[in-house]
Every structure is written in structure tokens, then in C-alpha cells.
Amino acid sequence: MFFGESLPFVKEYINKLNTALENYKQGSGLSWAQRKWLRFCLMGILVTNSVCWAQFERAGLKEYTLAALSWVFRKSKIRWELLLCMSVKVILTRFGITEGELVIDDTDKKRSKSTRKIYKAHKIKDKASGGYVNGQSMVTLLLVTPIVTIPVGFWFYMPDPALTAWYKQEKELKKKGVPKAERPAKPERNPNYPTKQEIGLKLLEQFRVYHPEIKVKAIDADALYGTGNFMQKASKIFGGVQVISQLRSNQIIRYRNKKMSVTEYFGKHPGVSQKIKIRGGEEVTVLAGSARLYVGSHKKKRFVIALKYEGEEEYRYLVASDLSWRTVDIIQAYSLRWLVEVFFSDWKLYEGWGQLTKQPDEEGSSQSLILSLLLDHCLLFHPQQLTRLENKLPACTVGSLRDKIKAECLLEFIRGLLSADNVQEKLDLLAKTVEEVFHLADSKKHMNGRDLGRLEPTPSLKHKNKKACAYA
Numbered sequence: 001m002f003f004g005e006s007l008p009f010v011k012e013y014i015n016k017l018n019t020a021l022e023n024y025k026q027g028s029g030l031s032w033a034q035r036k037w038l039r040f041c042l043m044g045i046l047v048t049n050s051v052c053w054a055q056f057e058r059a060g061l062k063e064y065t066l067a068a069l070s071w072v073f074r075k076s077k078i079r080w081e082l083l084l085c086m087s088v089k090v091i092l093t094r095f096g097i098t099e100g101e102l103v104i105d106d107t108d109k110k111r112s113k114s115t116r117k118i119y120k121a122h123k124i125k126d127k128a129s130g131g132y133v134n135g136q137s138m139v140t141l142l143l144v145t146p147i148v149t150i151p152v153g154f155w156f157y158m159p160d161p162a163l164t165a166w167y168k169q170e171k172e173l174k175k176k177g178v179p180k181a182e183r184p185a186k187p188e189r190n191p192n193y194p195t196k197q198e199i200g201l202k203l204l205e206q207f208r209v210y211h212p213e214i215k216v217k218a219i220d221a222d223a224l225y226g227t228g229n230f231m232q233k234a235s236k237i238f239g240g241v242q243v244i245s246q247l248r249s250n251q252i253i254r255y256r257n258k259k260m261s262v263t264e265y266f267g268k269h270p271g272v273s274q275k276i277k278i279r280g281g282e283e284v285t286v287l288a289g290s291a292r293l294y295v296g297s298h299k300k301k302r303f304v305i306a307l308k309y310e311g312e313e314e315y316r317y318l319v320a321s322d323l324s325w326r327t328v329d330i331i332q333a334y335s336l337r338w339l340v341e342v343f344f345s346d347w348k349l350y351e352g353w354g355q356l357t358k359q360p361d362e363e364g365s366s367q368s369l370i371l372s373l374l375l376d377h378c379l380l381f382h383p384q385q386l387t388r389l390e391n392k393l394p395a396c397t398v399g400s401l402r403d404k405i406k407a408e409c410l411l412e413f414i415r416g417l418l419s420a421d422n423v424q425e426k427l428d429l430l431a432k433t434v435e436e437v438f439h440l441a442d443s444k445k446h447m448n449g450r451d452l453g454r455l456e457p458t459p460s461l462k463h464k465n466k467k468a469c470a471y472a
Contacts (some may be wrong), residue, residue, distance in 0.1 A: 003047050003059055003409040004416050006039040013378045014039050016094070020086040021079065028079050037072045038374075040064055045352040045375050046405050051359070051368040061433045073359070073367060080367050085210040087377045088143070088152045092214065094381075095389065099215040100145035101333065102207065104200045104225060105340040106157065109354060110135040117360035120158035136365065139196050141203040142340045143214075147389055148380060149339050151347075151373050152211075153203040156365065160193035197230045204237050218242040220337040226319055228298030235321045242322040244334045247295070247304065249317060254294040262317050265293070266306040271315070276328055278335045285310060290327040295319065305330060343376075346398040351375050 014035050022029040030038065040063065044056035053069040091097070108124050111134050115121040118136065126133045141153035166187055173183045189195075194202070200221065207214075216238045221230075226245030235243045249263045271289030278284055287308040295302045303320040305327055320330045348354025353372035359365065376398075379385060382405065385396050420426045 003043050004061075004063075004413045006043050007405065007408060007412065009381045009383060010039050010042050010378060013090070013381045014042075016090045016381075017083070017087055017374075020090050020093075021082060024082065024086055024089075028082060030078065034072070034076055034078055037064070037069075037076070041069070041371055042375050042378055043409070045372065046402060047409055049350060049352055049402075050355045051352045051357045051371055061430070074363070080363075080370060084151075084153070084370050084373055085206075087374055088150065088211065091148065091150055091377055091380060092211065095145075095147045097145045097147060098213065099217055100143045101218045101220060101336055102152075102204065102216055103142040103144060103337050103340045104139065104203065104219070104221040105142070105337070105344075106137055106139045106196055106224075107344045107348075108135050108137050109348075118358075119360070119362045119365040120156045122158050138369070139199040139203065140340070140344075141200075141207060142343055143207075144336050144339055148395070149343065150380075151343065151376060152207055154369060154373070155199045155203060156362075157196055157199055158193055160190050162187045163189060163193075197225055197227060200225055200230065201233050201237070204234055208237055216241050218244060218333050220334055221245045222337065223248065228295070228300070231298070231319075231321050240322070242320060242325060242330075242333070244318060244320045244330055247317040247319045249315075251317070252296040253304065254296065255291075259296070262293075262304060262306075263315075265291070266315060266317075271306050271308065274328060276331050276335075278332075279338065280332075286331070287315075288327060288331060290330075292323050303327075303330065307331060347372065347376065350398045350402050 014030075017038075018030045018035055040060060041051075041056065044059055045051060047059045048055040053066045053073075056069055057064065057066045110126075111118055111121050113134055115134055121134055121136055123132050124135045124137060125131075137157040139155045139157050140151060143150055143152045163186075166184065170183060170186075204219070208216075219234050219238075219241060221234075221243070223246035225231075225234075226247055231243045231245060235241055247262055249261065251262045252259055253262050253265055255265055266289050269289055269291065271287040273285055274288050275283055275285055276288075288305060290303065290305040292301050293304045294300070295304070298319075301323065303323050303325065305318040305320070306315040307318055308315045318330060318334055325333075351372050352375065353369055357365075357368045357372075359368045379398060379401055380389070382396075382401060384404075385401060387393075388395055417423065417426055417430070
């Protein structure tokens, strides 16, 4: 698939992004060449579904060479740290968004076994196989609003290598029965390797700084972030906002001065049938029980909910920081957390970064990821997507929208050829460019031109075969 001139909605989006950069800080805007390069990259990701300069060069028919694309990516003075934040501001302004819910979650990207230059690549748990693979982990912040759901921040996570080595050694020494006094002391955590909870708080603080005009109504996070420290600090960042997470089934709570696990409590106080709307749409019946209980690890009272959907055998336990909310409101607010999984799926399948991104070092990983997230924002400016959103109709899926845009790119490319004054010259030039860009590589699957080897018996060795058969 080829592409020529950038589509109008891509140009409009980049122009709005440039205006937002200039309004934020004079001199932070993009030059004409930088705007053109960004438009080309977004078109490249749309057409190739990758962030790969070689594929961009081929799809763009050498409008930019691989070397030129890479040079601008590495050397051009683009304010990368502002691009994503200002892109979010463009969307908030365009759709008049003033409030929303923030969702924190993390995701992984598998890498090859040998990745010496990929930023913060480490051993991660593979959920599919149950084993371990090499890859990168990202903590992502998503903004869910009544109109659109958009990514607003990210951070690469890596466990502290010194602590990881200590935990491994500690486990082995315990297994051997070495006394604690003879085992090495636990090293202090390196601040260069913050925990996922610390990263989540940094992303929330960053959002508050760049978008103070947005009223955050609630913060959702999974069980990893359901600690007392995280919930208290996250709520404080936005002036005491509701924070909803999950508790482990063995979490100790206190009820009438008696300590028990949350499972024991709701075993004695089972839930009742309730109807709730999942993500503002389908109405389902759930079994839900709730109570305001003292949570031991949080050292304060929390709103604890036991929730079971139809077909489930065990309860899951939600925990909320604000005790003044209703049970049904907390459950429906937490159901929005699922939208981050939809975003991860779309992002990895259709927006380039999950397919082919080999840019090394920190700037390679973070800047290529920013390009991919900018595409997610840019797709909201497609005319048909805008029409749907403005008329309160369901938005298009990323996959279907990308397929349509690829067809539009091809039509624009053909229209440009046919409207030229010298069509034959254009076609000849195109044919020459295709020959230069698309090189045929030698296949190792076929044996043509290589020695297949002598595939037949040797007469002088036939007697050995007879002896072997006789002994057998």
C-alpha cells in the first residue's frame, strides 16, 4: 500500500497540535519541516501498522529516506515531552470536555531474547504460557469521558535489578536453611527504578499539572494499586476524589472489634441481587454486598464491596476511598476500568507500536510510543469519526476506521496520478521508484542453485546394511 500527500484530517490535527504547543509556551511550536515529518510518520503508521523507517520509506515511495526519517527522530529539536500533553489538550478543547474518570493500568510488550539496546527490557511474566519472556512494561493513564476515551500518559517500568537479585538469592538461601543473620541484608531501593504505584502517582500528578481545568470524578485501578498508601495519595492529588480498586480475598478487616478476612465477613453477610448498567449500556443482574469496614493494611475505614456477576462462582472485592458513594455507583464506575483493556487491544493491533518498533535506547522507545499514541488521538479527527461523535452516535472502531483510511490513501494516490498534466511521465517515474525501493531478497527455502547433497546408498556399504539386518 502506497501513500502520497497526507490526508486532510491528519494535516488539520498536526496544525492544531502546533497551535497548542505555541499557546502553551512561545517557541515550543513545530517548524514547517517538523510538521511535514510528523504528518508523514502518522500516515506511515496508518498504512504499515508499524513504527519502522524502512517500511515508511517504501510506503511513501522515498519521499523520505530511512536515514532522513531516523535523523529527524533523533536530532530534530521537537519538544517530545510536551507533544502528548498538548495533543490531549487539543482533544479536550475540540470536544469541550471538562470532566472525566482516570484509569491506571499496566501492559507488557514482548521482545526478543537478546535486547541489549531496548530501553528497560527485562524478564516479565507471560500470562498466556505461565512462563517468563523478555519484554517491556508500561504503566498507562487513560481518561474516560462522556464523549471519548483517550490515553493521557505513560511511563516505562522496570524492577530494581539489585532488589531482584537479592530476592532470588534470599529465596535460595531460605531453601537451604541459612539463618537470617547470615543472609545478606536487603538493599535500599534505587529511585531510578520506581514501583508501579509510584509511577501511577507521578502520572496522576502530571495530568493535574497540565490539565487543571479537568474535573476528575474518580480514579480506577486494579488490585496492584489497592494499597492504603496509593489510594490515600491518589485521592489527595485531586482534592479527595474517589479512588476505586480491588482487595485480596484474604485481606484482614475489623468488624465489631473482631478481625477476620474479607471472605469470612461476606460469607456471613452475603450479597443481594441488584441490577446495574455496565459502562452505561447493557443492564445486568449481579450479586453485591457492601459495608463500611476498617481495613487493617489501610489503617482506616473503607467502603468494601463483594461483587459476583452471573456465571461466576467466587466474589471479587472492590474497595473505595469515599464512603459517601452508593454501592451501585461504585460498581458502575469501576466497570469503566475495562475500557483500558479495549484500548490496549486496539493500540497493539492497529496503531503500530505493538507490531514493529525496534528503535533503541530510552528516546527510541518513548518517542516511538508517543508517535503511536498521537495516531490514536489523530483518528478522532477523521471526518466520519467527528460526525459520529458530534451527533452522539457510537464511535467507529480503530480497526474499521484504519481499513477505510488505507482505502482513502490508495484513492488519493490514484487521483493524484490521473490529475497530473503528464500522466505517462508520472507513471514512468513511479515505476522507476518502485524498482529502487522494492528489492527482491534471496530465499533460503528453495534449493535452486545450491547443492542438495548425494541422496542415495553407497554400493560398498551395502554389506554393512545386510549384517545389521541379520543381527536385528
